[in-house]
Amino acid sequence: MSTATVDVHTGKIFTRTRRAFNSGKKVIIHKGGTGSGKTYDTMIFLLFNICLTQKNQIITVVSESKPHLDIGVIRILKGLAQPLNLWRAENWNISKSIFTYQPTGSIIEFFSADRIDKALGARRDWLYGNEINSLKLEVWDELARRSENVIADFNPTSQFWLEDWLQNYDDTTVITSNYLDNPFLPETEKGRIEKRAERDENFRRIHIDCEYGVYEGLVFENWAQVDKMPDTGKETFGMDFGFTNDPTTLIKIIETETAFFLDELIYQTGMLNREIIARLQSLGLKKNYDKIIADSAEPKTIHEIYLAGYNIHSAQKGADSIRAGIERLKNKNIFITKRSVNLIREFRNYRYEVDKLGKPTNKPIDSFNHGIDAVRYGTEKSKETTPIDKLQGIFY
Numbered sequence: 001m002s003t004a005t006v007d008v009h010t011g012k013i014f015t016r017t018r019r020a021f022n023s024g025k026k027v028i029i030h031k032g033g034t035g036s037g038k039t040y041d042t043m044i045f046l047l048f049n050i051c052l053t054q055k056n057q058i059i060t061v062v063s064e065s066k067p068h069l070d071i072g073v074i075r076i077l078k079g080l081a082q083p084l085n086l087w088r089a090e091n092w093n094i095s096k097s098i099f100t101y102q103p104t105g106s107i108i109e110f111f112s113a114d115r116i117d118k119a120l121g122a123r124r125d126w127l128y129g130n131e132i133n134s135l136k137l138e139v140w141d142e143l144a145r146r147s148e149n150v151i152a153d154f155n156p157t158s159q160f161w162l163e164d165w166l167q168n169y170d171d172t173t174v175i176t177s178n179y180l181d182n183p184f185l186p187e188t189e190k191g192r193i194e195k196r197a198e199r200d201e202n203f204r205r206i207h208i209d210c211e212y213g214v215y216e217g218l219v220f221e222n223w224a225q226v227d228k229m230p231d232t233g234k235e236t237f238g239m240d241f242g243f244t245n246d247p248t249t250l251i252k253i254i255e256t257e258t259a260f261f262l263d264e265l266i267y268q269t270g271m272l273n274r275e276i277i278a279r280l281q282s283l284g285l286k287k288n289y290d291k292i293i294a295d296s297a298e299p300k301t302i303h304e305i306y307l308a309g310y311n312i313h314s315a316q317k318g319a320d321s322i323r324a325g326i327e328r329l330k331n332k333n334i335f336i337t338k339r340s341v342n343l344i345r346e347f348r349n350y351r352y353e354v355d356k357l358g359k360p361t362n363k364p365i366d367s368f369n370h371g372i373d374a375v376r377y378g379t380e381k382s383k384e385t386t387p388i389d390k391l392q393g394i395f396y
Contacts, residue, residue, distance in 0.1 A: 008048065008080070012181040013041035017151070018049060020173045027144075027172040029162070030153035033207030035179035035193055038153045039130060043076045046108065046151075050126060051099070057106035059126040062143060064134040065225070066112040067339035069097070073130050074110060113139055114338070125149060137161040156212045157349070176210040192245060196367065203367075217352035217360025219326060223334035225344065229254055229261050237285065238378020239294040239312075240370050241301055242269060248276060249374040250283075250292075251343065259333040262375060264340035273301050277308045285310065293377040315377035322364065325376030343371040 013030060020028045030038040050057050063069045077099060081087040092099055097110040113135050120142050127147035132140055133154040144150050144165075154162070166172055179185055179193050197204040206213040233254035240249045250266035265283055266276075285292070287309035294302050296314040305312045315321075336344055349368040352360040 008044060009184060010044055011037040011041050011183055013038045013175070013177055014044050016175050016177075017042060017045045020175065021045075021049075021149070025171050025173045026148070027150045027166070027169050028152075029166070029172065029174045030151070030177065031156055031174055031210055032153065032177035032181075033155060033179060033193075033210055035182055035185050035189055035207075036177040037182035037184065038177055039072060040076055042128060042151055042153060043073055044080065046126060046128060047077065047080055051101050051106040051108055052104065054106060055104050057104070057126060058122075058124040059106065059108045059128065060122075060124045060143065060147070061108060061110045061128045061130065062113060062116065062135070062140075063110075063130040064113050065338040065341070066097075066115070068131075068341050069110050069112055071341060073128075077108065116143075120146075122146065126151070128152070131155070132162070133157065133160045137165065141165060156206055156210060158214070159212050178208055178210055200365065200367065217354065218348075219350045219352060219364050220329065220334065220347050222330060222332075223336060223347050225338045226261070226335040227338060229263050229337060230256065232256075233261065235290070236378045237265075237290060237292040238315075238374035238376065239266075239292050240374040240377065241295045241298040242370060243271070244269065247342075247370050249342075249371045250280075251340075251371055251374040251378060253375060253378040255332075255379065259335055260329065260375070260379060261335045261337075262340060262343060263337045264343045264371060267342040267371060273304045276301070277305060277310075280305070280308075280310060287311070293380055295373065295377065315380055322376070323362070325379070326364065328379055329375065340371075343375075346371050 013032075013036065017028060017030075030036075030042065032038045046059050046061075051059060061069070061073050063072060074097070078087055078092075081091065081099070086101070091101065099108040101107075116139055120139075123146045125148045127143050127150045129135060129140060129143075129150075129152040131154050132152045133156075140152075154160075166174075179190060193207060197208050202213050205211050229252065233256045236253050236255070238249075238251045238253060242248050247267050247269045248271045249264070252263040252265055254261040266279055271279070288311055290311060292305070292310060292312040293315050294305075294312055296302075296317050299314065302312055302314055334347075336347065338344075346368040350372055351365055353363045353365055354360055
């Protein structure tokens with residue numbers, strides 16, 4: 001099997017990781033903000049500097065869940081391996097999530113924290129923990145103690161067990177980074193980061209200054225993750241519209257007597273109306289039956305979806321609708337499917353604004369809420385929604 005030769009562009013995090021490894025550091029921690037490139041550069045280091053060049057290395061990559069692995073580190077590995085003609089059946093075992101490079105005999109294996117039992121007792125040469133602040137200390141410590149070298153990354157959203165855990169090791173380094181350390185970050189994404197940092201001091205603290213955030217006043221603490229949706233219950237769909245900066249979201253909701261079960265179906269920017277309609281069809285939503293309650297700020301979009309045959313209604317918006325929706329969701333337990341990675345991120349970060357004294361108010365922040373808004377709409381009672389023929393607005 002021949003391996004193609006390609007140019008791989010590396011960022012500052014790759015250089016710092018390699019320098020730390022060459023200096024003898026056994027534990028390398030990347031503490032950084034969004035867009036810094038720490039995950040991408042770490043995967044480049046593990047693939048090119050370890051897997052493809054060193055003999056018989058076992059590299060274990062662990063993250064919170066399988067969906068999180070799929071859209072993160074596995075997707076990055078695929079993007080790096082494909083140009084090298086290495087993303088083939090003989091290299092990638094899809095059922096076991098193991099990448100093998102036969103010339104060196106080295107492997108990269110992927111485990112989710114909720115399915116980690118098989119990896120706990122094994123020894124390895126390299127352990128990479130992606131977003132370790134989402135992992136339990138006992139799981140991480142068990143893996144790390146059986147690893148020759150350890151790399152980890154995280155966004156410093158709040159204090160967790162890391163500082164105490166590092167006391168067990170001498171040969172460590174903590175590398176901080178933010179979006180300015182990533183020379184390949186698109187200008188549009190830089191702009192989004194800077195704009196949010198201007199209006200959200202806690203976001204700036206975490207993602208620009210790389211200091212631990214203080215997440216007092218989280219809106220929702222009554223939620224947990226589940227593997228799948230239940231088979232019975234009242235089913236509706238909530239939809240929020242976005243385009244350039246904000247995503248269009250569609251959340252499936254099953255309500256029981258005691259809980260709301262949530263499953264993220266769409267979370268994507270740049271969607272045209274025809275693409276939304278096509279996605280509804282591919283997702284299998286039944287026309288004239290499955291009830292969608294959507295953002296009333298887009299009557300033209302709602303009308304086009306209605307004309308395509310879907311049972312879509314407009315949510316009611318008013319001065320008190322956000323508070324009422326939050327209270328409605330707080331009155332029951334909330335269970336979110338593990339594959340709903342964007343919605344989970346929102347529930348972890350959606351919080352109340354703070355006053356000048358740093359105390360939470362009763363007004364939630366206007367971010368980390370695109371999926372949550374869809375959930376609010378979808379959990380409205382039927383009498384609260386507006387039939388399509390009562391919508392006001394210019395549709396053509």
